[in-house]
Amino acid sequence: MQCDWPLLGPLQWMRYVNKQVKVKAGKDEERRGWLLTVDPVSASLVLVDFGEEEEGGRRASVQVVMGHAVEQVEVLQEADEETTVRLQASFLPPETHSLDP
Amino acid sequence: VSWQSSATAPPSDRPGERRGAEMKKLYGKDAAKILAMEAAMQLNFDRKCDLKQPKYWPVIPLKL
Amino acid sequence: SIPTSAACDADPELLPTEQHARSVLRESFLRCLLSMANKKIQFHMYERVKVEATFRASDIDVLNFQVSDLHTPIGVQKEALIRCQDVISFTFDA
Numbered sequence: 001m002q003c004d005w006p007l008l009g010p011l012q013w014m015r016y017v018n019k020q021v022k023v024k025a026g027k028d029e030e031r032r033g034w035l036l037t038v039d040p041v042s043a044s045l046v047l048v049d050f051g052e053e054e055e056g057g058r059r060a061s062v063q064v065v066m067g068h069a070v071e072q073v074e075v076l077q078e079a080d081e082e083t084t085v086r087l088q089a090s091f092l093p094p095e096t097h098s099l100d101p
Numbered sequence: 102v103s104w105q106s107s108a109t110a111p112p113s114d115r116p117g118e119r120r121g122a123e124m125k126k127l128y129g130k131d132a133a134k135i136l137a138m139e140a141a142m143q144l145n146f147d148r149k150c151d152l153k154q155p156k157y158w159p160v161i162p163l164k165l
Numbered sequence: 166s167i168p169t170s171a172a173c174d175a176d177p178e179l180l181p182t183e184q185h186a187r188s189v190l191r192e193s194f195l196r197c198l199l200s201m202a203n204k205k206i207q208f209h210m211y212e213r214v215k216v217e218a219t220f221r222a223s224d225i226d227v228l229n230f231q232v233s234d235l236h237t238p239i240g241v242q243k244e245a246l247i248r249c250q251d252v253i254s255f256t257f258d259a
Contacts, residue, residue: 010186026253037193042227046197060259069253091196129184138195139225146222149231155244163211163251
């Protein structure tokens with residue numbers, strides 16, 4: 001990443017979506033995860049980490065890195081189809097017809 | 102109130118229309134959907150702040 | 166508030182593509198915020214401050230988070246607002 005992360009814009013951010021990334025933020029803090037999305041308002045990154053399969057289902061941990069704190073973003077690998085589907089379904093409501101209960 | 106209003110848009114004669122036009126430029130044909138989601142979330146935030154009167158923590162910002 | 170990118174100033178034909186990308190990214194982020202309601206969140210803040218709280222709501226400009234039961238180093242604050250500018254990152258279990 002050459003220039004300021006918050007200034008890249010949607011088309012550039014899209015190139016990092018569905019990739020496993022390494023993010024440097026704040027002072028010597030480093031995080032890894034699958035990049036679900038980048039908020040176009042705050043440039044914040046949503047990283048998802050899928051834990052081990054457990055009894056009673058799969059757990060995922062989510063890290064959100066604030067756009068203003070981002071110093072470096074590096075792509076580690078691309079997601080396969082299964083990971084992409086799982087990633088993009090992370091926060092979808094179980095039923096598709098409405099947002100509110 | 103102790104929380105900061107989110108009104109960051111510059112003043113204009115018709116703020117509602119201005120916001121609509123800005124959203125249209127940013128989000129194109131999906132502007133209405135995004136606007137609706139945002140309106141619901143902002144309302145939820147405003148209501149919770151009105152109800153609970155939360156104070157900033159920390160009192161002094163860590164980062165200026 | 167949000168500028169359209171330099172790419173679109175240079176090539177207006179990219180505009181619908183950029184608008185679509187922005188919508189997809191924004192909707193996905195808003196759904197993430199919605200899913201956080203009432204969850205325990207760990208905040209990593211500047212000055213090596215780490216605190217835990219129950220998330221309630223965010224304003225749409227991502228400037229403030231309203232949280233409950235914020236565990237500060239000197240005790241629990243029942244209701245609080247966290248400035249997003251103070252936050253480096255936060256984590257939770259989906």
